[in-house]
Structures are given as structure tokens and as C-alpha cells.
Amino acid sequence: MSTKLLTPERWTPWGEAALRIPDGRTAIIWQGIPGERAWITPTGAGNNQVHGRWSGADHPHPHRRDAPCPKVSACGGCPLMHLDLPGQHQARLSMLRAALDFEQVEVPLPQTVVPSPDGDEHYRHVAKLAVGFAPSGETRLGAFGRGTHHVVPIPGCNVVTPTLAKLMSVVARGARDLGLRPFEVETGRGDLRHVVMRQSRKDGRVMITLVTGRGGKLPRELAERIQDQDGAVTGVAMHVNEQPGNAIYAAEPGEAPGFTRLTGTPLLEEELAGVRLRVGPGDFFQANPGTADRIARDLVALLAPWRSHPVVDLYCGVGSFTLVLAQAHGWAFGAEVVPGAVDRARDNALLNHISAEFAHGKVADVLPEMKRRTEGQGPVVMVDPARRGLEDGVIESIEDLQPAALAYLSCNPRALARDLAIFTRRGWTVRSLQAYDMFPQTAHLETLSLLLPPSAPKVTRRAPQRRRVR
Ligand SMILES: C[S@@+](CC[C@H](N)C(=O)[O-])C[C@H]1O[C@@H](n2cnc3c(N)ncnc32)[C@H](O)[C@@H]1O
Known part of the structure; x- marks a missing residue:
């Protein structure tokens, strides 16, 4: 299929635009916008779906903008970044309406979305990063790329706090310098699997968890280096996960995933509505x-x-x-x-x-x-x-x-x-x-x-x- 002019009809729950095409399949369009007639370049096809990406429009949608991140398509974590904030709000509300209509629930629908008090960029106080190989064979840290299991480095990430964005580079450099390799479940070789970083909104301190495939001295050396290089880091913990699958933490249901303190005090203090809340490694706390x-x-x-x-x-x-x-x-x-x-x-x-x-x-x-x-x-x-x-x-x-x-x-x-x-x-x-x-x-x-x-x-x-x- 060559590039075609198409007009998507609706949002998918994952933030892509979609329409039914004449052969009965559904076209899923990355960076499309429902109602906008646009040039779509095909990127793949299956029995029930074809995939494409937006490649231009003669009359762009009034809420379209240039996504302010060069990695938007490689990373895929921000599928609505090509819309301004009012456009994003409308899109999210229309996904909510579609979900409620599908279940035939009649409820008073919200007219607006309460905006994020810290703005629509750099609001994320947690980064859950994967560890993988660069094409050069070097260890890299980042997000699993859109539709792949390749790790895409995101050091300039627009949604995490600036401190976490900076720390991503510190951790990645430290891992490379010390010779830590991505852990491979199939062979049991390698060291590092994930890195979870959380920053307190209350006092700016950062807690880091290194998720490794096996213990050893390298994670401790990495922790010491990170702690020495950045005064915001309150402590680094380690969690060993040798299990197959994509879960960050290994634990039987109801059991505590085990954490070892490597440096400092891996504990953060947050505050909600005036209540002080300590958060430890592996605990859920809102992003x-x-x-x-x-x-x-x-x-x-x-x-x-x-x-x-x-x-x-x-x-x-x-x-x-x-x-x-x-x-x-x-x-x-x-x-x-x-x-x-x-x-x-x-x-x-x-x-x-x-x-x-x-x-x-x-x-x-x-x-x-x-x-x-x-x-x-x-x-x-x-x-x-x-x-x-x-x-x-x-x-x-x-x-x-x-x-x-x-x-x-x-x-x-x-x-x-x-x-x-x-x-x-x-x-x-x-x-x-x-x-x-x-x-x-x-x-x-x-x-x-x-x-x-x-x-x-x-x-x-x-x-x-x-x-x-x-
Ligand atoms: C979305 S989080 C909300 C946590 C909390 N309300 C907050 O805002 O910090 C969901 C929580 O439910 C816990 N959880 C998941 N399944 C559960 C279950 N079956 N029973 C009890 N807790 C569960 C998770 O560990 C997580 O802490």
C-alpha cells in the first residue's frame, strides 16, 4: 500500500488514531488525529489491522503541533505529544467517553480535565528504565522502543523531572565505565536489568533501585559512584530478579520482593495534602x-x-x-x-x-x-x-x-x-x-x-x- 489520504474516525485506547478501511480492516495510525484528513504512510499489515504513520496534512488539525521531543516516535511513551494541551484533554475525554459508551454506562461526563499542577512537562517523579545493548554493543539505559524490545536512550526526556533526566546519564555512564552488561534471561549472563529512580516532590531527594540479574560487587560499585556524583541521591538499593518476563520485580504473589541497601538510606519522604509519607524501594507511589x-x-x-x-x-x-x-x-x-x-x-x-x-x-x-x-x-x-x-x-x-x-x-x-x-x-x-x-x-x-x-x-x-x- 502506498501513501494515502485518509481521515481517522476515533482514538484507540492507546492514543493512536483509527479508522475502518474499505477491505474491512482497521487502520491504526501513529500520530494521526481523528477528523484530520492526512497523508498516511503504511508501516505494516496483519489480518485484521494495517498500521501507518502520519506524514502530513494539507489542513492540519487546529490542535496539532510539532511534538517537542525528537524521540517521540522511537520511544513511543508519549503518543499524544503531537497535540497541544487542550487537544490532549479532548482526546483523553473522548477515550473515556468511548469506554463508558462501550459498557453502556450513563454517567455525568466531565467537561474538562484538571490540569497537572506541575505543568505538562517534567511532572513525572519516577523513571523505570530498561537496560539493553546499543548497536555498538555498549550498555545503554532507556525505554523499550515503540513496538520493539530495543532500548532507546531518553536522556532529554520531556516528562521526567530534570534531576531524573540528568541521573539517567550518570547511571548509564557509570554502568559502561564499570563494565556492567545488560542481563540476559536466556543465558543468565550479564548484570543489570532495570533501574528505577524516584524523586521526592517534597524535598527533591532521589532514591534509586538497581534491578540486577544476579548480585555481585559491580552493582555496589555503581551505587557508590552514583551516590558520590550526585548529592540529591539519598540512597541506592538492589533487587535481584532472575525470572523470565518483563516484570521489574520478582516476587511470588503476596511475598515481599527483597531489597538490599547498597548505599545511603534508600527511603524518600513525600507529602500529600499535608500528610508526610515515607516511600521505600518497590512501593507504589503516584508518578x-x-x-x-x-x-x-x-x-x-x-x-x-x-x-x-x-x-x-x-x-x-x-x-x-x-x-x-x-x-x-x-x-x-x-x-x-x-x-x-x-x-x-x-x-x-x-x-x-x-x-x-x-x-x-x-x-x-x-x-x-x-x-x-x-x-x-x-x-x-x-x-x-x-x-x-x-x-x-x-x-x-x-x-x-x-x-x-x-x-x-x-x-x-x-x-x-x-x-x-x-x-x-x-x-x-x-x-x-x-x-x-x-x-x-x-x-x-x-x-x-x-x-x-x-x-x-x-x-x-x-x-x-x-x-x-x-
Ligand atoms: C494504583 S496503586 C494505588 C496505591 C495508593 N492508593 C496510592 O495512591 O499511593 C494500587 C495498589 O494496589 C496494590 N495491589 C494490587 N493488587 C492488589 C490486591 N489484589 N490486593 C491488595 N492490594 C493490591 C498495589 O501493590 C498498589 O500499591
């Missing part, structure tokens, strides 16, 4: 803490009508929203599967003198205990699941808690739409839906919904207002 702070404040306001009710926070990480809500409601109970994050959540409760408890385990397994602890109190439930959304059976167990209200924070509109469809079929009402820019330049959209159960619970017991923090 854009500026937007997370805004969401935390909005959550408190959203759930204000139920201030006298206790809070149950499912998928709570290091207790981020649990503690913010516990402060407002008097007490909260969080559940989290990563044991290190649960330890941190308990420490964070003590650090802030906030009354909250935390259970370690899968949400589905700890919900019965949460029911016993909140019986007759009409808890307010908060959920913030991973991209796959709520697991089977969790919605029914949430109903068993007889909650007064549910706040659902989601990073995946398709999983959200599926779950909202189940809730509404079971008689729940979606009272509001707000969209937040957590990941500008990408197709990801964070949303916060408020749901009300079919009938208000009978509250027969007062919520605990414990002084003693466990």
Missing part, C-alpha cells in the same frame, strides 16, 4: 505527586458529607489516601498486598500521629476482616486498584460492608467503565466523575468517581476514634 496532592484534597471535600463515618481504603499503597482521609474522618483501615508498603503505611500513621490500621493481603482476602471491624458503622469506601480494575468478587464484598458511599480512583477508563457498569446494574448511582491529568502527553487518564449505594446503610455503631495508633 505525578502534584496531581496526587490535588486528588487527595478533592477526595476530602468529596467525602465531607460522611465525616462521621470510618474509611476503608482498598489498594492503599503506603497509606497515601488512607491517612489523608483518616485525618478528616477520625479513623481509616487500609488494605495492601505489598508487605513493605504495609510496613511503611503503619510507620506513616505513627509519623503523622493519625489513627489508622492496615491489613496485609489481597483485598478479596482481607475484606471479611474489614466487615467485622466496621459492622454497623456505614463506612465510606475508597478504591484505587491497579490498571486491571476490581477483581472478581470485590464489588460484592464491598456491598457486604454496607457502605455509605464509594470513591473510585482509576487510572484505566476501560476497567473503570466495566466496573461502573456492574455497580449501576446492581442499583448504585454514579453521582460524579472528575478527570485529572496524571500523565500529560500520554493516553492515560486518571478519574475520580463518587458512587452511592442503592440504599443508605443503617448506622448502629459509632466509628472508632482511636488514640492509640497500631
